[in-house]
Amino acid sequence: MDRARKGLLLAISGVFLFLAAAFILYPIAEFYIVSLVTMFIAAVLIGLGSAVAKGFDKSLDVPSADCYYCGGSGRIKGIEGTETCPRCGGTGLARPDD
Numbered sequence: 001m002d003r004a005r006k007g008l009l010l011a012i013s014g015v016f017l018f019l020a021a022a023f024i025l026y027p028i029a030e031f032y033i034v035s036l037v038t039m040f041i042a043a044v045l046i047g048l049g050s051a052v053a054k055g056f057d058k059s060l061d062v063p064s065a066d067c068y069y070c071g072g073s074g075r076i077k078g079i080e081g082t083e084t085c086p087r088c089g090g091t092g093l094a095r096p097d098d
Contacts, residue, residue, distance in 0.1 A: 004053050011049030018042035067094050 001009075018039055025035035066072030069087035076085050084090040 004055070007049045007052030007054070009049070011046050011053060014042045014045030014047075014049055017045065065094060067092055 021035045021038035025031040067088035070076050070085035072092040074085050074090040074092035075082045
């Protein structure tokens with residue numbers, strides 16, 4: 001099963017869990033807190049499943065090869081014109097800790 005299908009399944013199960021908590025558990029006074037916690041978990045499942053289905057989670061793992069401060073040019077605009085980027089030292093490459 002590919003990631004998009006797993007994400008869609010996760011989001012749909014979150015929707016069903018949310019509806020069950022809202023219409024079955026919420027009206028029962030003894031399960032008020034349980035229903036709120038279940039609705040929160042369902043909302044997280046919906047968001048996570050949607051992110052996985054759309055592929056947003058893949059972009060979080062891919063590091064950029066360019067320096068984020070100068071955009072990979074190695075130069076930034078300073079007071080007296082262009083200057084060497086202080087973050088990458090003028091190479092334009094991202095540091096390992098970025």
